[in-house]
Amino acid sequence: MTRRRKRLALIVSALIVLGSGLGLVLYALRDNIVFFYGPSEVYAKDLPPGTRLRIGGLVKQGSLTREGTSVRFEVTDGKRAIPVTYSGALPDLFREGQGVVAEGVLGTSGMTASTILAKHDERYMPREVVDALKKAGRWQENAGTAGMGGGS
Numbered sequence: 001m002t003r004r005r006k007r008l009a010l011i012v013s014a015l016i017v018l019g020s021g022l023g024l025v026l027y028a029l030r031d032n033i034v035f036f037y038g039p040s041e042v043y044a045k046d047l048p049p050g051t052r053l054r055i056g057g058l059v060k061q062g063s064l065t066r067e068g069t070s071v072r073f074e075v076t077d078g079k080r081a082i083p084v085t086y087s088g089a090l091p092d093l094f095r096e097g098q099g100v101v102a103e104g105v106l107g108t109s110g111m112t113a114s115t116i117l118a119k120h121d122e123r124y125m126p127r128e129v130v131d132a133l134k135k136a137g138r139w140q141e142n143a144g145t146a147g148m149g150g151g152s
Contacts, residue, residue, distance in 0.1 A: 038132035039080040042106070049108050055082055056101040056129035064096050075102055075111075078136030083110030093118035099129060 001009075036054045037045070047053070055075050063074035063081070071090060074081040084102045094100065099119035104111050119129075 036101075036128045038077040038128065039075055039082045040077050040132070040136075042082060043080050047106055049106055051106045052104070053106060053111075054101055054103045055084070055111060057099070057132060059094070059096050059098055059100050061096050075100060077132045084113050085110065086113040086116050088116075090116055091118040101129065 036056060037047075039055060039057055042053070042055060057075045057077040060074040060076040060081050063072075063083075065072045069089075070085065070087045072083065072085050073096075074083050076082075084104070086102070086104075094116060095118075101117040101119075102111060102113040103115040103117075104113035
């Protein structure tokens with residue numbers, strides 16, 4: 001084997017090892033990657049049960065029910081709503097009509113959430129939720145920011 005072929009074999013071997021390593025890393029992370037969807041997008045994508053994801057929108061008025069430490073509510077973007085079940089302590093800012101992001105596993109009859117995040121006001125709302133609410137016509141540009149900040 002000539003020196004040139006040895007060098008080529010070494011380079012090809014290194015690329016195969018690096019490619020395999022990258023493939024293994026991506027395969028290991030596939031379950032940890034969580035995508036963000038609005039309720040309308042979840043229905044449009046027809047995601048299979050068992051999919052881990054984040055759903056953002058508003059807590060639908062009249063949908064909140066408490067059963068001990070378990071809570072059921074619906075997350076809506078104004079067009080569609082997804083039922084969410086959560087067990088545990090809720091954030092202080094959580095209430096009906098308030099923005100929320102629920103992270104968990106999609107089931108056949110809604111989502112079982114492992115984490116619930118309530119928004120402070122629109123300035124802290126994820127861009128995806130803002131975009132979904134704007135598309136649904138439910139976004140108010142200065143809602144929640146009046147009276148905040150420095151006075152004039």
